[in-house]
Each structure stands twice: as structure tokens, then as C-alpha cells.
Amino acid sequence: MNIGVLVKPVPDPEQYNTITIDPQTKRLNREGVPSIVNPADKCAIEEALRLKEKFGGKVVVFGMAPPDGREKLLECLAMGADEAVLVSDRAFGGADTLATSYTLVKALEKKAAEGGSFDLILAGNESADGATGHVPAQVGEQIGYNHLSGIVKIESGSESEPSTLTVFQKYENGKNEFTIKLPAVIGVSRDINKPRYTSAMGVIKAKKKPFDIYDTINLEHDKERIGLAGSPTKAGAIFSPDTRRKSEELSGSPEEIAEELVKRIKATGAVIVSGGGCHER
Amino acid sequence: MRDKKIFIYAEDDCGKVNSAYFELLSKACEINKTIEAQDGAPAELCAVAVGAAGEEAMKSLVDSGADVVYNIKGSKLDVYNPSVFSEALTQLCKAEVPYIFLFGSTAQGTEIAPTLGVKLHTGVAAHCVDLRIDGEGAFVQDVPAFGGKVIGEIITPDTLPQIATVKPGLFQVTKLPSKAAKIVSFQPILDEVESGGIVLKEVHIKKRNSLPVDKAEVIICGGFGMGCDENWELLEKVANYFEKSAVGCTRPALDEDWAVDEGTMIGTSGKTVRPKLYIGAGISGAMHHVCGISDSDFIISINKDENAEIFKTSDLKIVGDAVRILTALEKRLSKE
Incomplete structure (x- = not known):
């Protein structure tokens, strides 16, 4: 089973509180926030590796990023992916999800033409930074494969290589169980698995694995459909929402605090049920 | 026109x-x-x-x-x-x-x-x-x-x-x-559309014992600072004292398996809530959580760390051990 995995380097979500907007330039200041492989994309790699362990084949990771994205793709190779493609060119920059997906589709098609077509394309359901969740659907639609997002479980059934997968999609009231015919694009949620740790051996091996860089010269494309020009949405001003409140402090012993809390709670209109047996919550 | x-x-x-x-x-x-x-x-x-x-x-x-x-x-x-x-x-x-x-x-x-x-x-x-x-x-x-x-x-x-x-x-x-x-x-023309590529086989509706968090008027929400499974039950006990209440969680609490229903996760990748009362216990206040609660009418936060980010978004802050405070609160509520 040949599996392509779409990955994105993102600023570490643990440090989003430190991101600010420069009051003068109105630009984002994310200085000192390191990049990591988008957490949901690591789950996509993990899922791909498990399928490969079962059915054979290869796992190719694709990342569209500036040149320093190379390091993050090496991390994916160290985790166990077989090949990596960095899609990188200044002209790809400023792309919205439609132009990004178009560019990724061109890269997938080029790699498939050179090394065999993909049965399955996995991606993290959304990136931690932009978090649109559009890319799996938009890649699927543009490459012409079946696609589903928000998947929390993939069942591959039989021992031989499947032509259809059973997938479970998280939705508001529970889960939708679908069958999806391959080839397909699937966006996986972080709930799907816990990604493996990288071994030291993995890191050493990663440096010897095939690594391609696609740019506007070697990747066939329509220049009206990449970067800013290919993006129907335009980004305007950015601002930080003000969520500050007065933050009055309550102090004292736990009992004293509890006494005061009950008064304050009643003032909010919350209804206290005596005896604490509210089963019709 | x-x-x-x-x-x-x-x-x-x-x-x-x-x-x-x-x-x-x-x-x-x-x-x-x-x-x-x-x-x-x-x-x-x-x-x-x-x-x-x-x-x-x-x-x-x-x-x-x-x-x-x-x-x-x-x-x-x-x-x-x-x-x-x-x-x-x-x-x-x-x-x-x-x-x-x-x-x-x-x-x-x-x-x-x-x-x-x-x-x-x-x-x-x-x-x-x-x-x-x-x-x-x-x-x-x-x-x-x-x-x-x-x-x-x-x-x-x-x-x-x-x-x-x-x-x-x-x-x-x-x-x-x-x-x-x-x-x-x-009436769209769908003769040419392949409908067998994706087939919805079954809908598994999750039975809930309580209100979904986004419909609750009172939310008792726990984070990583709750420390362990047993402490987590305290949130349920406190929630039981309120009508139209629900227990919510953050991503770390879900990762620890203290909270089992991912549908109760509040924040940018979970639910957005606007209850009358939100009590956050042992929650640091990462931006992705704060975004999901910022429309609440009244926010009370309990955290050991006096510099916890969540305090900035709170109406009432309590610097202290969430488990001790909630235990005292539960005891006090039992007298109502």
C-alpha cells in the first residue's frame, strides 16, 4: 500500500500564548517560538506506518514549507517514513487553502508519476496554527479521490491489501461509520492514535532516505493557481482578541473560600440542587 | 431589486x-x-x-x-x-x-x-x-x-x-x-455522480448521561492540574449540585484519559461554550481553551500557580489547590 502523508511545520502550540502582534507594524511576532511537526500530522504518519506494517508498500511525506521545513521532514523520516518531498518556493508563499491544496496535488501527481501511484493519502485533520481543516477535502476534491475528514478510527479489515476502508468520523452526536473506496484522502483527528517515539537509529537512518525538493522549476503547475494569485481569499488586518476580565481574588481557608463562592455562584443565576443528586443534568 | x-x-x-x-x-x-x-x-x-x-x-x-x-x-x-x-x-x-x-x-x-x-x-x-x-x-x-x-x-x-x-x-x-x-x-442532476465511493453504513449515537457542554448553564471544567482519575470524580460530584450542568475538560485531561468523552473538550478544537457559570479547576489557560470559554457570563478559576494565564480571563480567581477548594465547596453545597 503506497501512502502519501501531508505534513506541515507549525509554531509549537504550547507557546501560542507568547505570540504577539507588533503594535507598530501590525505584523505577527512569533520570535522564539520553535517549529514542530503539526501534532495531528504525526498521528497521520503513525496511522500510515501501521498500515504499511500490515500491508507493505511505502510511506512518502509531503510538506509545503520554506527551506527550513527540511528539518521537520527529516523528523518524519526518523519516525519511519520512507521518503520525503519538500515543496518549497517563494512563489508558493501566501497561498490560501485552495492554492495550497492545488500545489500539494501537483506534488503528489509528480511523485506518483515517478514512483507509483498512491492508494491512500493521509493528513492531520487540521493544522494547529491556521486550523482550517480544509486541506484533506480540497486535496481530495482536486486530485479526484474520495475524501473524508475528522476520522478517529480506520479499519482495514482483511489480511490482503484492501480496496475499501471502514472509517469512523467524529460528529456532533457520536460517530459516523463510512466505507470509503481507495484511492482516498483521509483527514485524521488527534484522537486516532498516539504517535510513536523516534529512535536514535531512526534519526541516523533518516539522513540516508530519499529526499526530493520540488520548486516552481521542476514542478509542473499553472502559475495562476499557486501562491497569492491562486488564492481566492485575501488576508486583511490581524488583531488579538481581548479576553481580559477583572480577576478579583478570593483568599482565605478552603472553607472560607467555599462560603464566599456559594454566594457568588448564586449571584450568577446558577441553580443549586439541594442534596446534590441532580440526575437530570 | x-x-x-x-x-x-x-x-x-x-x-x-x-x-x-x-x-x-x-x-x-x-x-x-x-x-x-x-x-x-x-x-x-x-x-x-x-x-x-x-x-x-x-x-x-x-x-x-x-x-x-x-x-x-x-x-x-x-x-x-x-x-x-x-x-x-x-x-x-x-x-x-x-x-x-x-x-x-x-x-x-x-x-x-x-x-x-x-x-x-x-x-x-x-x-x-x-x-x-x-x-x-x-x-x-x-x-x-x-x-x-x-x-x-x-x-x-x-x-x-x-x-x-x-x-x-x-x-x-x-x-x-x-x-x-x-x-x-x-432537483439536481445526479445520474453521473458515483455514490458508492463513500457509503454511510451506520450512525453510532453516543448516549450522554448529562447535558452536552455547549447546552449547559453551569460548567465545571477540569484540566491537567486535577492530577489524577480519583480527583476527576470530584468535578462530577460538584456538577451534581447544579441544574443544567456539565463537566468539561481540556486537551491535557483528555490525553491523560481522566476525561473519556472527547465531546466535552472545550476550546478551539472542541466546543465553544457560553454558560452562566464556568468554574475552571487546575487549568493553566492555554489560548486554545480560553477561546472556547471567553463568552461565559461568569468565570471562576482555581489554580496553584498565581501566574496562571487563565486568571487574566477570570472574574474571580482563587490561588490554591483545586482539589482542596472543590472538596470544601462540595461540602458547603451539601448544606444548601
């Missing part, structure tokens, strides 16, 4: 209309005031229902305050299939050319909206937290980034429809004057 149309996706929710529709309709109505002032005529507000919308759903759409209800019908549309639904909606959009198309950021909305973006080659703004028409008539969509730390304005200047998804729970529902909407049936 009323030449602009605002489409609102009316998603089926077990035979009823998903509540996101009514939230979006209220917002569309607000936007429409600006459109009317600028254009001299308001846009037409249109509910868009796909598949076999039942009698109850149709009635609530007709009475919802929309001008038109598009009822898209066809034999392949009886069961939810994202690729067939997207094709049907594409055909309606090509026929009617809506100015704006709004979806709730539900599982369906987040699948269909970006798919339509490709099929109609237009822009899609994701998980919007606000929508407005600016002074120049541009439809401005505020989208969150970096877990909500930053909000960016997005416009789709050259293509139609301007598609946006909006997180359910963000916009308040206002009762609109009922005007008996006109029902328009639309």
Missing part, C-alpha cells in the same frame, strides 16, 4: 434542524441591515436543506424568519453522503449564484464547505468568530489562528459565493419575525 442571496445550510440533526442554522440566520439578519443600508434592498435569506427534510424540519425552516427555503431532493440524497451532497449544492449554487453561503463548523459543514470551495473555485473562511459587511461593502470574515490568540480578517473579493463556516455556539439566536418562507424545490 433584491439580487443578493445569503444561503444558510440547514443541516439535519435527527429529523430536526441543527441549531447552527438558527445561529447563522440571526447573524445573517444582522449583516443584512448593513446590506440594506448600502444597497437599498436587503439580501434574500435562504435556508438550504438537502435530502428528505421531514415535516418537522420543514416547518421550523419555514417559520424561522428566512425568506426562502430551498429543498434539494433526489433519490441519492436520502442518506448523508458528502460527495453527493456537495455536488447537489454546487448545482444549486450555479443556478442561483448566492452572494454568501454560511455553514456551521460541524462535521458536515467542515467537509462540504471546502469541497464547494474547490467545485466553485471560490474562497472559504474557516471557523469564523465574527462576520460583517464593512464600509466598502466587503464581507469581512474574522478567522482565529494560533488557537485563537490572533484573529485575522479574511475577504473573498473576486469570486462567489463567499463561503464561511462558523463555530456552533458563538452567535446568539435572536427570535426573528416569522414570515412563512417560500419553499423552492430543487
Whole structure:
């Protein structure tokens, strides 16, 4: 089973509180926030590796990023992916999800033409930074494969290589169980698995694995459909929402605090049920 | 002349209309005031229902305050299939050319909206937290980034429809004057559409013992600072003292398996809530969580770390051990 995995380097979500907007330039200041492989994309790699362990084949990771994205793709190779493609060119920059997906589709098609077509394309359901969740659907639609997002479980059934997968999609009231015919694009949620740790051996091996860089010269494309020009949405001003409140402090012993809390709670209109047996919550 | 149309996706929710529709309709109505002032005529507000919308759903759409209800019908549309639904909606959009198309950021909305973006080659703004028409008539969509730390304005200047998804729970529902909407049936041509590629086999509805967090009036929410499984039960005990209450959680608590229902996670990748009372226990206040609670009426936070970020977003702060405070609170509540 040949599996392509779409990955994105993102600023570490643990440090989003430190991101600010420069009051003068109105630009984002994310200085000192390191990049990591988008957490949901690591789950996509993990899922791909498990399928490969079962059915054979290869796992190719694709990342569209500036040149320093190379390091993050090496991390994916160290985790166990077989090949990596960095899609990188200044002209790809400023792309919205439609132009990004178009560019990724061109890269997938080029790699498939050179090394065999993909049965399955996995991606993290959304990136931690932009978090649109559009890319799996938009890649699927543009490459012409079946696609589903928000998947929390993939069942591959039989021992031989499947032509259809059973997938479970998280939705508001529970889960939708679908069958999806391959080839397909699937966006996986972080709930799907816990990604493996990288071994030291993995890191050493990663440096010897095939690594391609696609740019506007070697990747066939329509220049009206990449970067800013290919993006129907335009980004305007950015601002930080003000969520500050007065933050009055309550102090004292736990009992004293509890006494005061009950008064304050009643003032909010919350209804206290005596005896604490509210089963019709 | 009323030449602009605002489409609102009316998603089926077990035979009823998903509540996101009514939230979006209220917002569309607000936007429409600006459109009317600028254009001299308001846009037409249109509910868009796909598949076999039942009698109850149709009635609530007709009475919802929309001008038109598009009822898209066809034999392949009886069961939810994202690729067939997207094709049907594409055909309606090509026929009617809506100015704006709004979806709730539900599982369906987040699948269909970006798919339509490709099929109609237009822009899609994701998980919007606000929508407005600016002074120049541009439809401005505020989208969150970096877990909500930053909000960016997005416009789709050259293509139609301007598609946006909006997180359910963000916009308040206002009762609109009922005007008996006109029902328009639309039959897309779906003979060529392959419907076997994706098949919905079964819907596993999760039984809940309590209210979903986004419907609760009181939320007792726990984070990593709760420390262990046994302490987690304390949240349930405290919640039991309140009517219309629910226990919520953060991502770390879910990762620790203290909270088992991912549907109770609050924040940018979970639910957005606006309860009368939110009590956060052992929560540090990462931006992606804070975004989901910032519309709560009253926020009480308990954390050992006096510099915890969550305190900045709180009405009342208690620096202390969440378990000790909640234990004392439970004891005090038992005397009520």
C-alpha cells in the first residue's frame, strides 16, 4: 500500500500564548517560538506506518514549507517514513487553502508519476496554527479521490491489501461509520492514535532516505493557481482578541473560600440542587 | 431589486434542524441591515436543506424568519453522503449564484464547505468568530489562528459565493419575525455522480448521561492540574449540585484519559461554550481553551500557580489547590 502523508511545520502550540502582534507594524511576532511537526500530522504518519506494517508498500511525506521545513521532514523520516518531498518556493508563499491544496496535488501527481501511484493519502485533520481543516477535502476534491475528514478510527479489515476502508468520523452526536473506496484522502483527528517515539537509529537512518525538493522549476503547475494569485481569499488586518476580565481574588481557608463562592455562584443565576443528586443534568 | 442571496445550510440533526442554522440566520439578519443600508434592498435569506427534510424540519425552516427555503431532493440524497451532497449544492449554487453561503463548523459543514470551495473555485473562511459587511461593502470574515490568540480578517473579493463556516455556539439566536418562507424545490442532476465511493453504513449515537457542554448553564471544567482519575470524580460530584450542568475538560485531561468523552473538550478544537457559570479547576489557560470559554457570563478559576494565564480571563480567581477548594465547596453545597 503506497501512502502519501501531508505534513506541515507549525509554531509549537504550547507557546501560542507568547505570540504577539507588533503594535507598530501590525505584523505577527512569533520570535522564539520553535517549529514542530503539526501534532495531528504525526498521528497521520503513525496511522500510515501501521498500515504499511500490515500491508507493505511505502510511506512518502509531503510538506509545503520554506527551506527550513527540511528539518521537520527529516523528523518524519526518523519516525519511519520512507521518503520525503519538500515543496518549497517563494512563489508558493501566501497561498490560501485552495492554492495550497492545488500545489500539494501537483506534488503528489509528480511523485506518483515517478514512483507509483498512491492508494491512500493521509493528513492531520487540521493544522494547529491556521486550523482550517480544509486541506484533506480540497486535496481530495482536486486530485479526484474520495475524501473524508475528522476520522478517529480506520479499519482495514482483511489480511490482503484492501480496496475499501471502514472509517469512523467524529460528529456532533457520536460517530459516523463510512466505507470509503481507495484511492482516498483521509483527514485524521488527534484522537486516532498516539504517535510513536523516534529512535536514535531512526534519526541516523533518516539522513540516508530519499529526499526530493520540488520548486516552481521542476514542478509542473499553472502559475495562476499557486501562491497569492491562486488564492481566492485575501488576508486583511490581524488583531488579538481581548479576553481580559477583572480577576478579583478570593483568599482565605478552603472553607472560607467555599462560603464566599456559594454566594457568588448564586449571584450568577446558577441553580443549586439541594442534596446534590441532580440526575437530570 | 433584491439580487443578493445569503444561503444558510440547514443541516439535519435527527429529523430536526441543527441549531447552527438558527445561529447563522440571526447573524445573517444582522449583516443584512448593513446590506440594506448600502444597497437599498436587503439580501434574500435562504435556508438550504438537502435530502428528505421531514415535516418537522420543514416547518421550523419555514417559520424561522428566512425568506426562502430551498429543498434539494433526489433519490441519492436520502442518506448523508458528502460527495453527493456537495455536488447537489454546487448545482444549486450555479443556478442561483448566492452572494454568501454560511455553514456551521460541524462535521458536515467542515467537509462540504471546502469541497464547494474547490467545485466553485471560490474562497472559504474557516471557523469564523465574527462576520460583517464593512464600509466598502466587503464581507469581512474574522478567522482565529494560533488557537485563537490572533484573529485575522479574511475577504473573498473576486469570486462567489463567499463561503464561511462558523463555530456552533458563538452567535446568539435572536427570535426573528416569522414570515412563512417560500419553499423552492430543487432537483439536481445526479445520474453521473458515483455514490458508492463513500457509503454511510451506520450512525453510532453516543448516549450522554448529562447535558452536552455547549447546552449547559453551569460548567465545571477540569484540566491537567486535577492530577489524577480519583480527583476527576470530584468535578462530577460538584456538577451534581447544579441544574443544567456539565463537566468539561481540556486537551491535557483528555490525553491523560481522566476525561473519556472527547465531546466535552472545550476550546478551539472542541466546543465553544457560553454558560452562566464556568468554574475552571487546575487549568493553566492555554489560548486554545480560553477561546472556547471567553463568552461565559461568569468565570471562576482555581489554580496553584498565581501566574496562571487563565486568571487574566477570570472574574474571580482563587490561588490554591483545586482539589482542596472543590472538596470544601462540595461540602458547603451539601448544606444548601
